[in-house]
Structures are given as structure tokens and as C-alpha cells.
Amino acid sequence: MTSISSIVFYMLTFLSVYVQVFFLITFLENRKKIITRKGTIKLTKYPKVTIIVPCWDEEKTIYKTVRSILDLNYPKDKIKIFLIDDGSTDGTWNIISKFAKLARPNSRSGGYSNIKVFHKENGGKYTALNLGLKHVETDFLGCLDADSIADSESLVRIMSYFEKDSNIMAVAPSIIAFKSKNIIQNAQKAEYDMSVYIKKMLGFLGAIHVTPGPLTIFRKKVFDDLGPYRHAHNTEDMEIAYRMQKNHYKIEQCNDAYVYTNTPLTVKKLYKQRLRWIYGFINNTIDYRKILFKRNYGNFSLFTLPSSIISIFAVSFLFGKMIYSLGDFLFSKIIQFQAIGLHFPNKIDYLDPFFINTQTLFFIVVILYFLIMFSIILGRKMTEGKWGFSFDMIYFLLIFSIVGPFWLLKAVYNTILSRKPVWR
Amino acid sequence: MERNHQIDWKKYVIVFLFTVGLFLSASYVSNYFGNKKIDQLKLIQDKISIDILSSETQFSLLSELSCKNISDSIISGELGELGRKLEWGQENIGMTDTVSYLKKYYSLLEIKDYLLTKKISERCKTKSAFILYFYTTAENCSECEKQGLALSALRDKYPELRVYSFDYSIDLSAVKAMLQIYKIEDTKLPALVIDENVLTGFHSIDELETRVKESFKLQETKPEETK
Numbered sequence: 001m002t003s004i005s006s007i008v009f010y011m012l013t014f015l016s017v018y019v020q021v022f023f024l025i026t027f028l029e030n031r032k033k034i035i036t037r038k039g040t041i042k043l044t045k046y047p048k049v050t051i052i053v054p055c056w057d058e059e060k061t062i063y064k065t066v067r068s069i070l071d072l073n074y075p076k077d078k079i080k081i082f083l084i085d086d087g088s089t090d091g092t093w094n095i096i097s098k099f100a101k102l103a104r105p106n107s108r109s110g111g112y113s114n115i116k117v118f119h120k121e122n123g124g125k126y127t128a129l130n131l132g133l134k135h136v137e138t139d140f141l142g143c144l145d146a147d148s149i150a151d152s153e154s155l156v157r158i159m160s161y162f163e164k165d166s167n168i169m170a171v172a173p174s175i176i177a178f179k180s181k182n183i184i185q186n187a188q189k190a191e192y193d194m195s196v197y198i199k200k201m202l203g204f205l206g207a208i209h210v211t212p213g214p215l216t217i218f219r220k221k222v223f224d225d226l227g228p229y230r231h232a233h234n235t236e237d238m239e240i241a242y243r244m245q246k247n248h249y250k251i252e253q254c255n256d257a258y259v260y261t262n263t264p265l266t267v268k269k270l271y272k273q274r275l276r277w278i279y280g281f282i283n284n285t286i287d288y289r290k291i292l293f294k295r296n297y298g299n300f301s302l303f304t305l306p307s308s309i310i311s312i313f314a315v316s317f318l319f320g321k322m323i324y325s326l327g328d329f330l331f332s333k334i335i336q337f338q339a340i341g342l343h344f345p346n347k348i349d350y351l352d353p354f355f356i357n358t359q360t361l362f363f364i365v366v367i368l369y370f371l372i373m374f375s376i377i378l379g380r381k382m383t384e385g386k387w388g389f390s391f392d393m394i395y396f397l398l399i400f401s402i403v404g405p406f407w408l409l410k411a412v413y414n415t416i417l418s419r420k421p422v423w424r
Numbered sequence: 425m426e427r428n429h430q431i432d433w434k435k436y437v438i439v440f441l442f443t444v445g446l447f448l449s450a451s452y453v454s455n456y457f458g459n460k461k462i463d464q465l466k467l468i469q470d471k472i473s474i475d476i477l478s479s480e481t482q483f484s485l486l487s488e489l490s491c492k493n494i495s496d497s498i499i500s501g502e503l504g505e506l507g508r509k510l511e512w513g514q515e516n517i518g519m520t521d522t523v524s525y526l527k528k529y530y531s532l533l534e535i536k537d538y539l540l541t542k543k544i545s546e547r548c549k550t551k552s553a554f555i556l557y558f559y560t561t562a563e564n565c566s567e568c569e570k571q572g573l574a575l576s577a578l579r580d581k582y583p584e585l586r587v588y589s590f591d592y593s594i595d596l597s598a599v600k601a602m603l604q605i606y607k608i609e610d611t612k613l614p615a616l617v618i619d620e621n622v623l624t625g626f627h628s629i630d631e632l633e634t635r636v637k638e639s640f641k642l643q644e645t646k647p648e649e650t651k
Binding site: 014017018021022025026029206295298299302332335336338339340341354355357358359360361362363367 | 431435442450451453454457566570571573577626
């Protein structure tokens with residue numbers, strides 16, 4: 001039994017290291033192509049872009065989100081903004097209505113004529129996006145989640161990718177955690193930094209599997225050809241990326257287009273968010289299982305999806321192993337208590353370096369952790385332009401290793417029982 | 425859009441080889457440290473071996489020496505440390521040929537130490553007590569684990585108590601001879617030998633303490649007595 005467990009552990013660790021090395025080699029191959037622009041840039045042409053902002057009970061953040069679109073360094077007459085209230089029960093509609101009033105032609109402010117507001121019954125984010133899609137008349141469009149704030153240079157930098165390559169069908173930005181207030185948010189900050197690096201590498205591999213809600217810009221052709229958003233287990237931004245990959249539509253990642261997003265403040269909220277994401281990943285992958293391990297679908301099929309599946313298995317297995325070890329430890333403590341009560345040994349010779357674990361797996365796990373840390377450092381370099389260590393990395397490794405398995409296993413459990421997680 | 429179709433197989437192979445390289449390097453480093461630890465164990469064993477040889481030589485000279493010259497210092501105090509390290513090594517380095525050999529050698533040293541210390545104790549009337557402890561690693565023996573802990577705690581309390589532990593499943597004729605002498609059966613482990621009495625199954629620390637005190641004339645070291 002122990003040997004089978006060791007073999008499985010070795011295999012999963014090997015595959016996890018393989019994935020990290022794959023990213024590292026991709027980075028080394030493409031490092032000169034990673035450009036982080038500072039300041040404003042100019043395009044030859046400024047195509048018209050529609051930005052859809054679906055809102056559902058977002059009164060706390062919607063104003064700043066809309067303001068950030070209005071402040072984008074992009075010609076105002078080239079941006080159309082659709083604010084879509086998806087049946088909010090709080091003051092969201094009042095706030096977006098104010099923008100609507102200002103959008104009237106006879107408004108004294110004279111501005112915001114590019115804003116359109118919509119109100120509909122609550123039907124889920126994808127229905128709000130599809131309502132917006134019906135009214136889009138521009139060649140480019142994107143969504144901006146109502147809890148996110150776009151950097152003023154983000155759109156123009158994203159559009160520069162479309163300008164240089166007419167084959168690109170969608171460009172995702174770098175999403176950065178907005179103002180961390182506690183350890184939970186600090187941990188997520190490190191994770192978002194790592195995601196920037198991983199997304200960029202997946203971009204080089206032509207294997208991006210999610211076009212996130214915060215300001216991914218698409219060519220309208222994508223929806224004209226492939227149809228509107230789908231419910232997709234509450235992860236419509238993942239499903240559209242799967243659909244695009246299935247149809248060989250190229251997705252890029254613009255590492256220097258920053259969008260700041262509000263991250264969950266508590267473990268409970270983080271759990272719910274991640275449960276939805278992982279559940280979405282598992283179920284979208286099941287829905288698109290036919291494209292798994294097919295060379296015709298490139299690295300997306302042979303690397304992105306398998307590596308994510310491996311991570312689910314690895315985390316589940318490690319969690320099981322951890323529980324077993326914990327049980328074993330508690331059992332040995334019970335035996336110790338039964339044998340000698342609360343006696344403490346006179347000699348604490350475990351301080352002797354002889355007793356330091358020097359098994360192969362120990363070194364492999366250390367290497368794996370180093371590779372993960374390096375991913376975060378590279379992501380941080382891409383977003384903040386700084387090299388170096390941050391305590392956020394430690395928080396990330398600690399919190400995600402402890403809480404991560406729970407949302408992951410719950411997502412697997414829900415998939416088996418066909419239980420759909422709620423949005424919040 | 426063509427790029428999505430392209431698969432760089434060479435890269436998949438290079439990454440595979442690189443990962444294998446990392447595993448091999450980790451294995452090399454692990455072996456290096458494992459060998460260092462085995463060297464350390466060998467060093468301790470050599471030292472114990474010299475200590476015992478020295479004690480034996482001194483004992484042979486006892487007729488010419490007074491018991492005052494036989495101090496506690498000549499009795500190797502490192503047997504316990506070696507035992508703990510070997511046990512840890514068996515779990516973490518694995519029962520390799522070298523570890524197995526070291527364990528046999530350790531058992532022999534224990535027997536020699538036992539015989540010698542017993543002789544010295546009888547001759548010089550030094551305060552000491554002996555427990556032979558038989559356990560098994562061949563199967564999951566939680567009673568053995570408990571017994572081992574109880575004996576360690578007892579040894580911490582009475583420095584004069586010498587506990588010699590033997591793995592029942594070890595392939596060593598000297599240990600097998602002891603098993604025969606005391607008629608130890610593998611179904612009745614853990615087993616203890618205290619003053620020629622064989623006790624099987626788990627025995628609590630209190631029970632052993634009473635036996636140690638009574639049967640071996642070992643008195644609890646109280647502060648007023650030591651003064």
C-alpha cells in the first residue's frame with residue numbers, strides 16, 4: 001500500500017515539476033518578446049470598441065469601474081459603454097441611471113453620450129453579456145466586470161496587439177489584485193502575479209484557456225462565428241476560450257495591460273469564488289473532453305488541459321496524504337500518551353542535523369516550491385517591474401495549500417452529484 | 425491561426441529530459457547525504473567498538489586494578505544515540521544492505537556491552553539494572569511502539585538503567601541465541617527480560633519502575649540521597 005502511494009506521489013510530483021519546467025523553458029525561449037511598456041503609446045488606427053459592464057448588486061464598485069472606462073487613454077468617440085443591470089436588488093441601478101441621465105444629448109455636462117444603460121430581470125452574467133452583444137455595432141468588444149478597474153493605458157495596449165497581428169481574435173489583460181487589506185488578499189495578490197506569468201506563457205504556447213471577465217477584448221467576428229456566451233457552469237469566460245481554441249481562434253495575453261480587480265476579503269468568499277471556478281473548469285473540460293489529447297488542438301489540448309487536470313489530482317492526492325499523515329501523527333501521540341502520559345524526553349536530539357530529511361522526494365518538493373516561487377517572482381516583475389521576494393508568496397503557499405484542497409474536492413464532489421455552486 | 429496547430433514535440437522531450445535530470449540530481453544529492461549519515465553511523469559504531477574493547481581490556485586487568493578505576497565513562501554512552509539514529513535511518517534511508525549490516529553490528533555491540541557491563545556491575549557492585557527488550561518491525565506492532573516509549577521514559581528517569589533493544593526479525597545468530605535462551609516467541613511481542621524473568625505484552629511504566637526498583641536493587645535517585 002505504501003509503495004503504491006509512493007509511486008503515485010512520485011508520478012504526480014514528476015508531472016507537477018514537468019509543468020513548471022515547461023513554463024520555465026517557454027519563458028527562457030520567449031523572454032525577449034516580453035515587453036513592458038511604460039507611458040502612453042499611439043496606434044496607427046483606433047478601431048471602435050464596445051465595453052459591456054454587466055452588474056449584479058455592485059453598488060460599492062460600479063462607479064469606479066465606469067469611471068475607469070471613461071478615463072481610458074483612448075479616443076472617447078471610439079468607445080461605447082453598455083451598462084447592463086442584471087436585476088440588481090441594491091442601489092446599482094440608481095448609480096448607473098445617473099450615468100444614463102448624463103448620457104442624454106441635452107445634458108449640461110455634454111459628456112457620456114457613449115454610455116447606454118440596460119435593465120433586465122436577473123438571469124446570470126452570460127445573459128447580461130448576450131443582451132449587450134445584441135446591441136454591439138463595433139468590430140471589437142469586451143467585458144469589464146463591475147468589480148474591476150481598468151488602468152488608463154490598458155485598452156490602447158491591448159488594441160496594439162490586434163494592430164500588429166490580424167490573426168489575433170482575443171487579447172486578455174493582466175489582472176492584478178486591487179489594494180490588499182489582509183493576509184487572504186495578500187495571498188491572492190501573489191497568486192494573481194503568478195497567473196500573469198502563466199497566462200503570458202500560455203499565450204506564447206497558443207494555449208490560453210480563459211478569457212477573463214475583466215477587459216478581455218474580442219473581435220466581434222468571434223461571436224458572429226461562434227455564437228453568444230453560454231451559461232457554461234457559471235464560467236462563461238472560460239467556455240468561450242475553450243470554444244475559441246476548439247475553432248483555432250488565436251488568443252493572446254497583453255502583460256502590460258493592467259486591470260485591477262477586487263479580491264475576496266474572507267476565506268469563505270474566496271472559497272465560494274474558487275469553488276465556482278474549479279467547478280467551471282472541471283465541467284467545461286468534461287463538456288469539451290473530445291478535444292483532450294488531440295494534436296489538432298495543439299498545446300491547449302496536450303498541455304493546458306492535462307496540466308490543470310494533473311493539478312486537481314495532485315492536490316487531491318496530497319490532501320489525502322496530508323490527512324493520513326495527520327491521523328498517523330495523532331495516533332502516535334495517543335499511543336505516546338497511553339504509554340508515558342505527559343512525559344517529555346530529556347534529550348531533544350532531533351536538533352541534530354542527522355535527523356533532517358534528505359530523501360529524494362524532499363529535494364524534489366523543494367525544487368517544485370522554488371519553481372512556483374520563481375513563477376510568482378516573474379509575474380511580479382511583469383506587473384510591478386520589480387524583482388524580488390515578497391511575503392505574499394509565503395501567505396499564498398500557506399493559505400492555498402490549506403484551503404485550496406477543500407474547494408477543489410468540493411468541486412469534484414459537486415460535479416459527481418451534479419450540484420451547481422452559487423455565484424457568491 | 426496556424427500557430428495553435430503547431431506542437432513543438434522537441435520541447436516536450438527536452439522538458440521531459442530536464443525534469444528527469446532534476447529528479448536524478450535530487451536522487452544524487454539524497455544519496456550523498458544518505459551516505460554521509462551512514463558514515464556518521466559507522467563512526468559512532470567504531471567509537472563504541474573501541475570503547476567496549478577498551479572496557480574489556482580494562483576488565484581483564486581488573487585483578488590489577490581497583491574498581492575505582494572502572495568509571496562510568498568507560499561504558500559507552502553512545503549506544504542509545506546510535507540506536508535512535510539507526511531506527512530513523514531504517515525509516516528514512518530505507519533498509520539498505522548497509523543499514524541492515526549496521527543494525528546487526530549494533531545488536532552485537534549491545535550484547536557485548538550487556539555482558540561486559542553486567543560483569544563490571546557484579547564485580548564492582550556498581551548500581552545498575554538491565555532490561556533486554558525484544559520488538560518487531562516485520563509487522564505493525566503498536567504495543568511495541570508503546571513499550572519503546574515507556575522504556576525511553578524510564579531510562580531518562582534512571583540513568584543507571586541500561587535498556588538493550590533487539591529486533592526479533594533480525595538475521596543474526598547471536599540474537600537468535602538470546603531468543604532461544606529466553607524462549608521469546610514472535611506472537612508474544614513485545615517481550616522484556618528483567619533479571620532473567622521474561623515479561624510479554626505491554627507493561628506500563630509504573631509496573632516496570634516497581635520491578636526495576638525491587639528486583640534490581642535500583643533506588644530512586646532522590647536529591648537527599650545523592651548528597
